[in-house]
Amino acid sequence: MDQLTGKTAVVTGAGSGMGRAFARRLAAAGMNLVLADITEGPLKEAVNEAVAAGVKAIGVRTDVSDAASMDALAAAAFGAFDRVNVVCNNAGVAGTFMGSGGRVDTADWAWVLGVNLWGVIHGHRVFLPHLLEHGDGHIVNTSSMAGHLPAHSAYAASKWAVVGITEGLYLQLQQAGSTVGVSCLCPGWVATNIAASIRERPEAVAPGPHLELSAEDEARYEFVTELVRSGLPPEHVADMVHDAIVENKFWIFPHPDFVQSLEPRFRSVLAGTNPEPRLLG
Numbered sequence: 685m686d687q688l689t690g691k692t693a694v695v696t697g698a699g700s701g702m703g704r705a706f707a708r709r710l711a712a713a714g715m716n717l718v719l720a721d722i723t724e725g726p727l728k729e730a731v732n733e734a735v736a737a738g739v740k741a742i743g744v745r746t747d748v749s750d751a752a753s754m755d756a757l758a759a760a761a762f763g764a765f766d767r768v769n770v771v772c773n774n775a776g777v778a779g780t781f782m783g784s785g786g787r788v789d790t791a792d793w794a795w796v797l798g799v800n801l802w803g804v805i806h807g808h809r810v811f812l813p814h815l816l817e818h819g820d821g822h823i824v825n826t827s828s829m830a831g832h833l834p835a836h837s838a839y840a841a842s843k844w845a846v847v848g849i850t851e852g853l854y855l856q857l858q859q860a861g862s863t864v865g866v867s868c869l870c871p872g873w874v875a876t877n878i879a880a881s882i883r884e885r886p887e888a889v890a891p892g893p894h895l896e897l898s899a900e901d902e903a904r905y906e907f908v909t910e911l912v913r914s915g916l917p918p919e920h921v922a923d924m925v926h927d928a929i930v931e932n933k934f935w936i937f938p939h940p941d942f943v944q945s946l947e948p949r950f951r952s953v954l955a956g957t958n959p960e961p962r963l964l965g
């Protein structure tokens with residue numbers, strides 16, 4: 685898509701972090717916005733910000749893991765705008781804990797896969813047929829470097845799956861000769877509120893006591909929180925997302941050094957040698 689002005693973008697997880705930055709960047713490019721988030725206050729702020737920037741915008745409180753909620757998001761988008769062009773399936777959660785010695789409880793698997801993977805699946809289900817029909821569209825799915833580096837966590841599982849279905853979708857659309865573009869965003873650490881979600885599993889998702897964190901888990905949580913805090917500004921990632929849509933680039937890797945760390949893994953896979961010890965995300 686070389687021209688975005690006056691067209692419409694849907695952004696999930698738009699209340700905070702990268703989604704909020706995508707909304708600002710796409711509004712700066714003159715796009716009208718359909719903003720979705722499960723948290724109402726920040727969502728309203730994001731909509732007000734977009735309107736103040738001079739574009740049309742609506743906010744729809746949405747749980748991306750819920751089929752009916754995503755149906756309602758699509759209905760609201762098509763009700764407000766004739767066409768949707770860009771869809772950023774971005775909402776995500778880290779999980780109660782990013783996997784410690786294979787110890788992830790069932791509610792965490794359901795919550796993290798529900799938001800991070802089913803959110804993308806529903807995003808394809810409700811918007812892709814419309815994009816394919818008019819042909820002037822682009823889908824950006826937010827995965828992670830955790831989608832390329834192994835770890836026994838619900839988060840890594842969800843992000844590997846997003847890499848797989850996004851690359852698969854790209855290849856299918858190429859084969860069909862579609863003009864709809866697809867990008868897979870794989871950031872390393874970005875300075876957002878994602879670390880807070882480690883502790884904020886909604887009661888509705890998992891009633892009852894949360895997973896007890898050991899002292900080792902707590903130390904790991906602090907470590908990860910610090911890495912996130914010192915990460916790239918979300919605005920930098922938003923610029924890359926904007927450029928990928930305009931230039932029709934599939935991979936969006938905001939951390940080139942992180943990508944280099946994939947090489948030893950691929951070498952070991954090709955040689956059939958056992959995995960080398962390394963820091964797990």
Ligand SMILES: NC(=O)c1ccc[n+]([C@@H]2O[C@H](COP(=O)([O-])OP(=O)(O)OC[C@H]3O[C@@H](n4cnc5c(N)ncnc54)[C@H](O)[C@@H]3O)[C@@H](O)[C@H]2O)c1
Binds near residue numbers: 701702746
């Ligand atoms: N921050 C990082 O270091 C990092 C790195 C790689 C990938 N990511 C991915 O980037 C994406 C955006 O996360 P972020 O870092 O901006 O975090 P963030 O917590 O700042 O923003 C995520 C937003 O998603 C919303 N959300 C959570 N559950 C939802 C649901 N069920 N339905 C709708 N909205 C929901 C939250 O309310 C929040 O506004 C996520 O998919 C995350 O996994 C983040």
